[in-house]
Amino acid sequence: MTPGAASWLPLSPGERSVAIEVLVHGPLSRTEIARRLDLSAGSLTRLTKPLIESGLLVEVPEAGAPAEARQGRPSQPLDVVAESRSFLGFKITEDMVYGVVTTLRSHIVARHDRPLAGHDPALVADLLAEMTADLVRDHPRLAGIGIGVGGLVRDRSTVGESAFLHWRDVPLAALVEERTGLPVVVENDVAALVEAETWFGAGRGLDRFVVLTIGAGIGYGLVLGGSRVPYAEEDRGFGRHWILDPNGPLTPDGERGSAISLLTIPSIRYQIQAATGREYTYEEILALAAAEEPLPARVVAESARALGILVAQISNFVMPQKILLAGEGVGLMEVAGKVVEDTIRSHRHPLAAPVDLETKVSDFHDWARGAAVLAIQVLVLGSADA
Amino acid sequence: MTPGAASWLPLSPGERSVAIEVLVHGPLSRTEIARRLDLSAGSLTRLTKPLIESGLLVEVPEAGAPAEARQGRPSQPLDVVAESRSFLGFKITEDMVYGVVTTLRSHIVARHDRPLAGHDPALVADLLAEMTADLVRDHPRLAGIGIGVGGLVRDRSTVGESAFLHWRDVPLAALVEERTGLPVVVENDVAALVEAETWFGAGRGLDRFVVLTIGAGIGYGLVLGGSRVPYAEEDRGFGRHWILDPNGPLTPDGERGSAISLLTIPSIRYQIQAATGREYTYEEILALAAAEEPLPARVVAESARALGILVAQISNFVMPQKILLAGEGVGLMEVAGKVVEDTIRSHRHPLAAPVDLETKVSDFHDWARGAAVLAIQVLVLGSADA
DNA sequence: GGCACTTACTTTTGAGGCGAAAGAATCCTG
DNA sequence: CAGGATTCTTTCGCCTCAAAAGTAAGTGCC
Numbered sequence: 168m169t170p171g172a173a174s175w176l177p178l179s180p181g182e183r184s185v186a187i188e189v190l191v192h193g194p195l196s197r198t199e200i201a202r203r204l205d206l207s208a209g210s211l212t213r214l215t216k217p218l219i220e221s222g223l224l225v226e227v228p229e230a231g232a233p234a235e236a237r238q239g240r241p242s243q244p245l246d247v248v249a250e251s252r253s254f255l256g257f258k259i260t261e262d263m264v265y266g267v268v269t270t271l272r273s274h275i276v277a278r279h280d281r282p283l284a285g286h287d288p289a290l291v292a293d294l295l296a297e298m299t300a301d302l303v304r305d306h307p308r309l310a311g312i313g314i315g316v317g318g319l320v321r322d323r324s325t326v327g328e329s330a331f332l333h334w335r336d337v338p339l340a341a342l343v344e345e346r347t348g349l350p351v352v353v354e355n356d357v358a359a360l361v362e363a364e365t366w367f368g369a370g371r372g373l374d375r376f377v378v379l380t381i382g383a384g385i386g387y388g389l390v391l392g393g394s395r396v397p398y399a400e401e402d403r404g405f406g407r408h409w410i411l412d413p414n415g416p417l418t419p420d421g422e423r424g425s426a427i428s429l430l431t432i433p434s435i436r437y438q439i440q441a442a443t444g445r446e447y448t449y450e451e452i453l454a455l456a457a458a459e460e461p462l463p464a465r466v467v468a469e470s471a472r473a474l475g476i477l478v479a480q481i482s483n484f485v486m487p488q489k490i491l492l493a494g495e496g497v498g499l500m501e502v503a504g505k506v507v508e509d510t511i512r513s514h515r516h517p518l519a520a521p522v523d524l525e526t527k528v529s530d531f532h533d534w535a536r537g538a539a540v541l542a543i544q545v546l547v548l549g550s551a552d553a
Numbered sequence: 554m555t556p557g558a559a560s561w562l563p564l565s566p567g568e569r570s571v572a573i574e575v576l577v578h579g580p581l582s583r584t585e586i587a588r589r590l591d592l593s594a595g596s597l598t599r600l601t602k603p604l605i606e607s608g609l610l611v612e613v614p615e616a617g618a619p620a621e622a623r624q625g626r627p628s629q630p631l632d633v634v635a636e637s638r639s640f641l642g643f644k645i646t647e648d649m650v651y652g653v654v655t656t657l658r659s660h661i662v663a664r665h666d667r668p669l670a671g672h673d674p675a676l677v678a679d680l681l682a683e684m685t686a687d688l689v690r691d692h693p694r695l696a697g698i699g700i701g702v703g704g705l706v707r708d709r710s711t712v713g714e715s716a717f718l719h720w721r722d723v724p725l726a727a728l729v730e731e732r733t734g735l736p737v738v739v740e741n742d743v744a745a746l747v748e749a750e751t752w753f754g755a756g757r758g759l760d761r762f763v764v765l766t767i768g769a770g771i772g773y774g775l776v777l778g779g780s781r782v783p784y785a786e787e788d789r790g791f792g793r794h795w796i797l798d799p800n801g802p803l804t805p806d807g808e809r810g811s812a813i814s815l816l817t818i819p820s821i822r823y824q825i826q827a828a829t830g831r832e833y834t835y836e837e838i839l840a841l842a843a844a845e846e847p848l849p850a851r852v853v854a855e856s857a858r859a860l861g862i863l864v865a866q867i868s869n870f871v872m873p874q875k876i877l878l879a880g881e882g883v884g885l886m887e888v889a890g891k892v893v894e895d896t897i898r899s900h901r902h903p904l905a906a907p908v909d910l911e912t913k914v915s916d917f918h919d920w921a922r923g924a925a926v927l928a929i930q931v932l933v934l935g936s937a938d939a
Numbered sequence: 940g941g942c943a944c945t946t947a948c949t950t951t952t953g954a955g956g957c958g959a960a961a962g963a964a965t966c967c968t969g
Numbered sequence: 970c971a972g973g974a975t976t977c978t979t980t981c982g983c984c985t986c987a988a989a990a991g992t993a994a995g996t997g998c999c
Binding site (some may be wrong): 592599724 | 988
């Protein structure tokens with residue numbers, strides 16, 4: 168796809184795996200890479216030479232710890248030149264577009280957000296092109312654009328269905344490519360976040376890894392053998408039918424006691440509003456719960472128990488090495504983390520390995536960063552998927 | 554391990570993958586193998602030649618369907634000589650040892666069961682050796698023995714903990730090896746069944762595959778990328794804390810409404826007995842439920858709903874291509890299969906891919922067959938795991 | 940029956956990746 | 970400064986594989 172995408176030269180499989188290893192796992196000496204990829208030292212010399220000559224890798228002086236003075240010839244760490252290329256990531260929400268510029272290492276070096284006036288595909292593409300033009304001024308060497316959208320995305324290029332944008336079969340990648348001339352990848356926002364965390368975040372190097380997001384909706388991503396498992400119902404309402412508590416609350420969305428009803432921000436706000444007649448933000452509700460106001464405390468505790476059950480179920484059946492909890496709703500963990508953990512424990516076998524649950528406080532720029540990682544992957548892998 | 558295990562010659566990785574492909578997927582022509590393993594036709598000639606010369610593979614006349622007369626030179630299917638070796642599989646229960654002899658293709662060619670008088674390790678090993686001696690008379694060329702035990706097994710050789718045998722750290726493989734002179738593999742019974750189904754059964758060729766067994770207990774096995782995921786709590790009471798219905802029955806084992814309480818045979822018998830004061834077998838209860846006797850019907854329906862919830866949860870989180878339901882308790886599906894399926898559907902996203910749920914009526918000889926497959930794997934792979 | 944065509948398999952050849960082993964570089968230790 | 974340790978490089982041969990050409994064995998059509 169996207170023939171304009173000047174991918175990383177014609178890399179041989181061996182070279183590519185070396186490049187990815189260095190890209191993802193920071194500076195590494197040749198010996199260390201050989202150990203990780205189970206190759207001989209000789210092969211490493213062979214594989215790294217062209218990568219260094221092409222400027223993709225460089226030998227860095229001595230990675231941080233010269234203190235650790237070992238015997239023998241000092242190792243010569245290799246690293247990618249993180250600043251050699253820039254990547255653009257967008258997250259489209261109902262009323263905003265969040266944009267970030269990242270390095271090859273997926274570090275955010277710039278942010279740029281703009282309100283979204285309408286949902287016409289051409290209009291959205293125009294706005295993305297404008298934002299790209301704004302950002303490209305300070306960041307030349309832009310190598311690609313990644314776009315994250317809530318909804319079903321096909322072939323990493325077409326939005327098949329997006330409820331909040333009212334889109335069906337919009338070839339967003341093509342629209343933005345023709346306006347910017349840059350290679351564009353479009354992906355479901357949760358999928359993009361999962362890829363980002365798998366490559367550069369909590370899931371680095373893990374074999375079985377789960378990402379769970381709570382916010383306006385529920386997001387679930389499963390990584391097995393280092394690559395994401397595609398889901399048929401991808402983000403067309405995850406969790407609507409995950410019944411966590413048959414006696415749980417009934418909300419406009421989702422079945423009674425479903426993950427949607429118990430965990431999403433709109434549902435929690437709805438519950439409080441239905442009971443009090445007043446509107447509170449999610450943060451206000453969490454604060455009230457922390458202050459032990461009875462009604463919010465009960466709703467939040469119920470939500471926390473549901474989260475515990477959900478995490479326990481995932482752990483029981485998938486046995487991931489780590490579960491990453493992200494999204495705008497993770498404030499729940501701060502207020503009721505103990506309830507969550509107790510619930511997890513009571514729904515797990517006492518001899519089972521403890522769940523490695525990591526919470527990541529995240530805003531919309533993290534979603535955009537996730538999208539940018541897709542652009543990195545395309546550059547590195549040549550538009551194939553991991 | 555087990556140096557006596559005359560494994561399949563020193564097979565190169567390429568040769569081994571060819572051998573396994575033919576072993577698992579029946580007679581295959583060279584072209585077909587090349588297609589499946591993504592190799593060139595030339596490589597296939599190279600790889601198959603030594604396998605044929607060593608007698609491991611043979612060219613078979615024409616596999617069954619000469620009717621399908623295609624144009625061109627007819628293909629020359631290759632096959633393993635299923636009867637060239639025999640394998641022995643044992644399943645140890647509290648009061649019986651079930652034994653089977655299988656071919657290389659894992660077809661059962663003989664059965665032999667004996668009551669188990671006591672649980673002393675030496676006594677059990679003696680019995681296994683006697684049964685082996687009985688069976689080896691009619692089946693020479695015995696290549697190895699596999700033993701399945703409920704409980705925790707380490708290194709495929711030592712029973713770390715088995716509640717019903719009251720064993721701790723019993724080196725069962727060594728005990729049987731020194732009595733029989735044959736290579737022995739010991740494994741958890743569920744794990745063995747999972748391996749068998751992955752190689753020769755419902756899970757053949759699948760990437761994500763789940764085995765769920767209901768019987769005296771609950772068994773759960775997860776296969777990802779073609780190999781089984783090891784669990785920390787392996788068969789030390791799966792399902793004890795899987796709460797499927799918080800309002801479910803309370804039984805001596807497991808938490809209220811747990812998979813153990815709702816699905817295992819002893820718990821269902823306990824529920825009926827507690828309500829009626831009489832003892833019924835599981836089969837009797839199912840028959841009464843089918844005849845719409847109110848109490849059994851209610852208990853069985855509750856059990857079926859729980860199974861549906863469990864299957865739906867597994868599907869939601871693991872997204873396996875297939876779930877195999879096995880064990881002595883699968884009669885539930887015959888009586889209440891519709892309830893199970895309806896429950897699954899109501900706990901799944903309407904757009905989610907339908908669950909491929911396969912029920913396998915199985916007795917203890919299937920467990921023994923699973924153990925025999927381990928012996929096959931050791932022979933083929935050289936005692937490594939898949 | 941002969942000729943074209945199709946498909947399956949074999950042989951040959953050449954390129955490329957890999958590891959083993961030997962050698963060079965560069966540090967520490969005494 | 971010698972000796973050892975560790976990393977990296979070089980060389981060499983092996984193995985694997987793909988490509989291409991050749992052989993085998995059938996069908997279809999005249």
